[in-house]
Amino acid sequence: MRTKLLHTIRWKLILLLLSSMGTTAISLLICYAVGTLLVDVRPINLPIRWIIHHIGSAPVMITVGIVVFFVSFFMISKTFVRQLNEINTGMKKISNGRFDHHINVTSSDEIGEVAESINQMTAQLSQYLEEITEGLREIANGNFDTTIPVRPGSKLGEVADSINQMSRQLSHSIQEERNAEKTKNDLITGVSHDLRTPLTSILGFLEVIEEDRYQDEVELRYYVNIAYEKSLALKKLIDDLFEYTRINNGLPLEMGELDMVDFIGQLTEEFVPSFEKAGMECVMTAAERPLKIMADGDQLVRAYENLMTNALRYGRSGKVVDIVVRKDHDQVVVSFTNYGDPIPERDLPFIFDRFYRVESSRSKETGGTGLGLAITKSIIETQGGEISVRSNRQKTTFETRFNIY
Template sequence: MTTKVYIGIRWKFLAVFLGCTGLTLLFVLLGRLLASYIIVRPPYNVPLIWVINHIGSRPTIGVFGVVFFLSLYVASTRPLVRYAKELAGVLEDMAGGRLQASVSVKAADELGTIAENMNSLSGQIHTYLEEISYGLAEIAKGHFDYEIPVRENHELGRIADSINQMSAQLNRSIQEERNAEKTKNDLITGVSHDLRTPLTSILGFLEIIDKDRYADEVELRYYMNIAYEKSLSLKKLIDDLFEYTRINNGMPLHLRKLDVTGLIRQLAEEFVPSLEQANMILQIHAPEQPVIIQADGDHLVRAYENLISNAIKYGSSGKYIDVYIEKEEAFVRIRVCNYGEPIPKRDLPYIFERFYRVEQSRSKATGGTGLGLAITKSIIDVHGGDISVESSTNQTVFETRLPDPAVPA
């Protein structure tokens, strides 16, 4: 392998200058010797004598010396100038978008270093652009999880990072669209199933009545009563479904300051008949002073109606329902506790999904529409709060947290 000795341009120009100067002096010396030889030999000496007499020997030597020096200097520096122009041409090509352009390294000097750096830069940019182009092609095929490598402290790296962010956002949007489509399909499936069951019963009993397949008026009233009860169940399902979709489609809230303790106490009074029928007692544990929140009272009433109603339905064996109201940092926490049969662990992650029913609640006595807790969660969510559930053999606790307006966000 040949190792080139690095010689700077300034030293090359100095060598050229000194070489041209030496050769010019030699040219002048040889010119004087040739003139001395010609001047004594007529008739060849006539032009030379005329020049000496009319111009002078020194000006003539000076003019010839300068012309010779300049010609020699231009000829000697022409390769360097040509190489510099070649580098400039490659830079123009790169500026015009031909980033794969390259130039041969002809010398071990500053121009050679520039050429090497240009080739390295061109190669890096071209390679990185190939990676970005490949990544864009993969993204265009739908592989939104593909990530283009991001190089630090690199302008193209910023572009690659922006493409990755755009791809991730696009992937999230597509997933959200797919989830929304699946949610819509699940909703239609759930609604169809839950509407079909009571409707089938209603049609069956009406057919019996229409074809006079009943023994007497007592049996007729019995069938009519069942059809009526099924109609009420159907109406409740439609009402719940309407409210659920209304809340989740961005229904405006009418926010005002209200006392949570007073709201729960009012609900407790309304549930007295149901509590007495279930042989249960509802106990409220709250601070003496009012606990104020900013909320839509009508919707919040519906949320806690669902929680207390569930506690009565599924916690009747525990005889007590405890409601705890307390302030916690930037939130007001309300816990509704019952001491009945626990919710199976396998059901806890899905308890707030619409149309989801815990297996034990599918009986005729306790079965609901499957939308109550979904509606409750939606109401709490639109108020900027959150809801959770814990269940064990000792108790089942539904906990809601709502923002405290007294604490700055």
């Protein structure tokens, strides 16, 4: 816009100079013709002859030409200067933020086109600013889903895009805060329920013992044994809860190089007696070795112990647990597959949620707290890995992935 205006002014000045020069030349020709006619007319010719003999016609013509040039230039450029002043005043108001100002230039020449272009520009700018302002009002009122139109190629478009990003991030942060609050409430509710249940049983049996409401020592030992078993379950729940909280609060990690083939192989050997006791078989298959990752082995062993225990607990009817360690592109994949009862499809999305049990009665009977898989997921993801589960009528597979080191 500025370049176009300067270009227009330059050509306009050239035209004004040419017009003034033309006017001056015509005026001089007219004066010369009139003087020639009047030089022989008495008594008018007396001052003319005096000027010619004492001053000279050339100096007179030059003086008259200069005067006529400046007068004609002033008269011709008066309208042009007024238009420039109007544009200059308008530009100052616009630069001060009054984008609704309209430059009133009615000429149809280049100056008029420049003024019209400035008016169109300010009108568009004012409209876009109003859209941005309206969007900010909506965001200020809590409507974070509001999206301000982004016009590419302009600084205001960048501002609008930044506001949209800020709004999305703010909405995400608020949602995370709400989720954190809900998570805290759910955690308190879950902990309260799971602590109260065994504690109520323990207190009930201890009350029976305290009030001597048992028939003989056999019944006494029976009540004591139940209270002891409930106490062990309560301790396991508290230990798991402490472990889960510790991991999710930023447990310091001691990362080191870890060969997953040897790591899983050693873990499998440690569980052989447990599998034999349950009448099951554990089969490990490793495609190649070594397959190394960067991880905290002390923490990672807890995660895979949970997966092994889970396969042992719920895969009894299948008799076999298959463990596979393989390479998939640039990742190490470890899968645990059991052939017991499947996980219902409706439960798969929640299987890693804390205190979630697929079959509540069966989980409690087998000693599950509902925190094992949540702890496993936290450990895996804290160390940069991924964990997933898939299940059908034939088998259930838990799979972890880590980038190869």
